[in-house]
Amino acid sequence: MRLSSLWSKMYLVLIFVLLYAPIAVMVVFSFNAGNSTAVFSGFSLRWYESLFRDRAILRSLYNTVILAFLSAIISTVLGTAAAVGISYLSKWQRKIVDTVTNIPMMNPDIVTGVSLLLLFVFVGKNLLGNSAVLGFWTVLISHITFNLPYVILSVQPALRGCDTHLSEAARDLGCTPVGAFFRVILPAISPGILTGFIMALTLSIDDFVITYFTSGNAFETLPMKIYNMTKVKVKPDINALSTLMVVTILLLLVLINVFEARSNKKKRR
C-alpha cells in the first residue's frame, strides 16, 4: 500500500516538473545578464529596467489587459443572459441553440479570424464607405464572439444545479420577477459566472490568431508583439514581463485561496 502511494507521488512530482519547468527556466533567464536564453552569464536586473523603458511593450500590455477585461465583462453579461434564456427553452430548441453556440468553439482559430476579417472589410467597404475599419473595435467584437460559447458553457451547469422553483418561491413571498432573478438565481449561479469570466479573460489574453487577423494599424496586443520579434530575436525583457505576470497571477490565486479558506473556517464555527 505504501509503496504504490510512493510511486503515485513520484508520478505527481514528474507531472508538475514537466508543467512548470518552462516557466522556471523563463524566470531564471529573466535575471540573465546576457541576452541569450541558452547561456546564463550572471545575475542582473537589466531586463526589468529595459522593460520599463520599452514604450511599445508597455503599450501592448496595456492594450491586452484593457481588451481582455472589456471583452470578458461584456461576454460574461451576454453569456449569462443567454444561458438563463436557453434554460427556459424546450428540449429540441435547446439542442439546436447549443449546437449553434458551439460553432465558434469548434472552429479552428484561423477560420474564425479570416472570416471575421472578411466580414469587417465587407461591412466597411459597403456600409461605411471606408474599408480601413480594423482597429480596437473589430478586435473587441471578435473577442466577444469567441468568448461567448465558453461563458455559456460555464454557466449552464450551474443553472442546471440550481433549483428554479426558488425564484417562484421568492415571487410568492412578494419579490418582483427581476428582483427574484438578481437576489435568488444570480447568487446561486455566481460560481459558474465567475468561472466563465475567468475563462473569457484567459482566452482573451492568450489569443493570437484571431487578434492578428482583425487588428489594424495602431492596436497591437502582447502575443502579437512577441510573435513579431521572432524574425530577429525575442528580446529577453519579455522574460521579465512574463515573470511579473506569473508572479501576479500566483499572488492572486494565493489570496483567493486564503480568503476562501478563512470564510470556510468561519462557517464551521
Added chain:
Amino acid sequence: MEKFAFVLKRLFALSLAVAVFCSISTFAFAKDEELELNVYNWGEYIDDGTDEGASACDYSGDVIKKFEEYYKKTYGKIVKVNYSTFENNESLYTKLKLGGANYDVVVPSDYMINRFIKEGMLEELDFSNIPNYANIHDSFKGDAWNYDPDHKYSVPYLWGTVGIVYNSKHVFGDVSTWDALWNKEYKNKILMFNNPRDTFAIALAKLSSDKNNESITINTNDLSHWEEAYKLLEEQKPLVQAYVTDEVFNKMEKGEAWLAPCYYGDALVMMENNKDLKFASINNSIANKYVDAFCIPKGAKNKKLAEEFINFMCTKEISFANACYTGYSSPNKLVTTDNTFPYYQDPNAYPADHRLENSYDEFLWLNPETQEKLDDLWGKLKKAELGFLKYIIFGVIAGVILALAYVIIMRVKKSKDSELYDYEDDEEEETPKLSRKEQKFAEEQEKYSPILAEEDKLE
C-alpha cells in the same frame, strides 16, 4: 459563501467601472486635428530607446519619439506615430492586399518590393520631399541592386549579407565556401534556413560555382536548375541537424550545432554570447545580400507626412542609432564614413563595392511557375521521414486498441456473470455468524424472554 458573493459583486462592478473609464479615456483623447502616421516595420528593427549604458552608442534613443519631437519643433503640429510590426514579408503582403488597414510607410524586403512594383501596389516617391536621399550611398542607386529598377519607389533602410557562423573550437578548415555545409565531418552539426528561398539560394550558388555556370543564379526561372539544386539539398539532408529560424541563436550559442548560414547582424548577437563563434563570408560563390527599404503603399492617406518621416530616418544621427541598435548595415554614407561608428570598415558588415556587386545577389520575385516548382520541391525536402518512428506509432495504437478490447471484454464478462448469479447461495449467508459471547447472550434471552414479557405487561 454570502460574503464571497458580496465581494464578487463589488469586484465585478469595480472592474467594470475601471475598464469603461480606461477605454473612454484612451479613445476620447484622440482628437481629430491630431495628425497620425501609420508605420509598419519588422519587429525589433528600430531603436526604441531601450539600450542604455554600455550597449548604447552615440545618438541612441527612441527614434519614434524623436520624430514626434522634431515634427513639433519644425511645424508646430502634433503628430502621433502608430508603429506596428510584422514578422515576414508574406504577412505584410496579405495585410496590404486584403485592405482593412491602411499604412503610410511600410518596410518590405527587396523581393517583396519587386513584387509590389510588378503588381502596382506602391506610390512613386516625391524625392523633393526627401532631400536626405542624397545621404544614401550611390551603390544603392545604380545597377548593383535590381529590385527597384528605376529607384522610384523605395529608399533603403538597412541591409546586410549572408555568411556562415561557425564554432571555431570544433570547426577547422575552410569555412569561406558553401561546401563547408556539405562536409561529412560535421554530420548532424549543420543548420540550414527554414525558408525555401534562402536554403535554395545556397544550393543554387553551390551548383553555379561547382559547374562554373553563371546562368545559374538565385533568381533563375529555369526549372531544371531548381531540380538540380534540390538534388544537392537531398544529399545534404542527412548531415543537417535542423532547419531553423530563430532557434539558430540558442543552438549556436549552446554549442549544439557548429555551422549555420546567417545574417551578419544575427551573427554579432551570437558572437557576443559565445566567444568561440566566428563569422566567415563566402569567397568563391554567390551569397545573398538583402535590403529592407521604406515604401509608401498605393492609396496611403498621408503621403507627404510619410515622405517627411522617411527623410527624417535618413539623417545621420537616426541612421547611426538604428544601425547601431539592430546591428545590421546602414546604407547611409555619412554613417559608414564616420570613424566613431562601431562597425566602421568592418569588412563583413560593409564589403567592398566591387565585391558587393559581383559576389552578392539579392532576391527578386520569381515567375508563378517557378514559385510553384519551388513550393513543390520544398515540400518534398521537408517531408518528415518517419522510419523508425512508424513502428513506435503503430505499436502505441495497437496497444491502445488491445487495452480497449480487454476492458470491453471484461465488462461484458462481468455483466454475463451477474446474470447467472446463484440466489440459493445467498440465503445461507443472510444470518450473520455470531461470536461465542453473543450466542450465549442470545440463548439467555430466549430462556428468560417469556418472563420478561410478562413483567412488561404488568407495567
